Amino acid sequence: MTDDPEATLEQWKESMQAEHAEAIENPDPEADHRIEGVAQVSYRVTFDYDPEADSLERADREQVEELADPELLSCACASAG
Template sequence: MTDDRDPEDTLREWKDAMQGEHADAIANPDPDADHRIEGVTQVSYRVYFAYDEGAGTLERDRTEQVDDLSDPELRACSCGVRGMTPEEALEHVRTARED
């Protein structure tokens, strides 16, 4: 027996189901869980090297920060909900505090 389903349809169905579960996890936080919003961001540095003739190596000489710390675009909650926009994260934590 062969499966004649279109793989694209299967992928769309899976994505819709995952998006539905994600929206539900944001809107209905577990009342027994700890809810702390977190995110990861990077600050870039320019790194300068000096050539050490004796050792024949490049050694870090100095660094210069080239951009400022910014808020991450996606947030996560310590309860396990990941990939939230700032607005979704705010909705999630507000709802958790209301319960």
């Protein structure tokens, strides 16, 4: 049944996902897809002991690697929902 709203929604989602995947593979400057990924950078953090508070306080941080491009990209344009 093609007029099943659930199935129609699933079909719509699949066609949108295919469109986003295509946009990620072949970026089109004319299309307003917004490609996103999440990247992490590691820091080395040093602590100083604070005897008054009897606790460790963060003293310094040093970036230990460069920000790299994320492996997983997704499309976060308005139509992605």
